[in-house]
Amino acid sequence: MEKISVAIVDDQNLFRQSLALLINSIDNLNLITDSSGGQELLDTLKVLDTRVDVAVIDMDMPGMNGIQLNKLLHELYPETRVIILSVHVNEALISKMINAGAASYLAKNCDKDELITAINTVHEKGFYFNNEALTAIRNGTNHKNHAHDLLNPIPVALTKREKQLLLLICKEYNNAEIAAELFLSVRTVEGHRNNLLIKTNCRNTAGLVLFAIKYGVFEVHFNQVIIPDFKNE
Structure with missing residues (x-):
């Protein structure tokens, strides 16, 4: 190893x-x-x-x-x-x-x-x-604009697949685990991940998680992570 x-x-x-x-x-x-x-x-x-x-x-x-x-x-x-x-x-x-x-x-x-x-x-x-x-x-999220954010939570257009990928990243799945979960190749997952970084203007995976929390893709309540369901979109 x-x-x-x-x-x-x-x-x-x-x-x-x-x-x-x-x-x-x-x-x-x-x-x-x-x-x-x-x-x-x-x-x-x-x-x-x-x-x-x-x-x-x-x-x-x-x-x-x-x-x-x-x-x-x-x-x-x-x-x-x-x-x-x-x-x-x-x-x-x-x-x-x-x-x-x-x-x-x-x-x-x-x-x-x-x-x-x-x-x-x-x-x-x-x-x-x-x-x-x-x-x-x-707590770093701007609570003053929270209601506005809920009306348009994500400031960039993400595809259904990109949202699924982002949620799995937040759940600490690596590329191989994401590929298995979504029935994709690892290379395809890498491509989606790179597209997410470009679209969200994030530096790395940690930035993607920060983006997801900031814009309500998933919500953290103490030890519990609540993840919205995008399957029906």
Whole structure:
């Protein structure tokens, strides 16, 4: 089994070194580099002969903060998925970073098992949103215009098939699982997914989930996800 390549960026030495030990202790994870800052990571990536699948980055760092680093990683290394690991867990910042393309946002005091789950899920599904992140996304919706949004919930024209695909993405289905569910080829699913990204102007799968929540394609109620039925459209 091919291992998931991971990079860590955090300026707190003890925390970063402890996190590196944790990553190295997991059989299917491969720590490529641990850096004390954003520029150090970018300099390292320039000379690496392997890709980084998942970057776990802090928000508060000297020189280049997590917001700036997340932006540069998306521009320079779009194949690298970003997990934010921060002491700051306010809803506005969580929503901001997910809007900016982060695949997951976790508190630094999260359980180690959740971090490992997030890395695996982000690598396989493209995103991992826990209850805190889902609540931030939900509360980030403009409630003032909620009634208007319900009249025209999706600002772009999606086909029935694209809606079905989007709902399955929100349920954390990967391409192969979507293909099996909808009786399509994986290549066809990839084509529909790419069309969704273009139509919605989203950066990645996490952005598609954010789009779906924002425009009412599915609604989150605490631990329950309620998904509308588009079968009869």
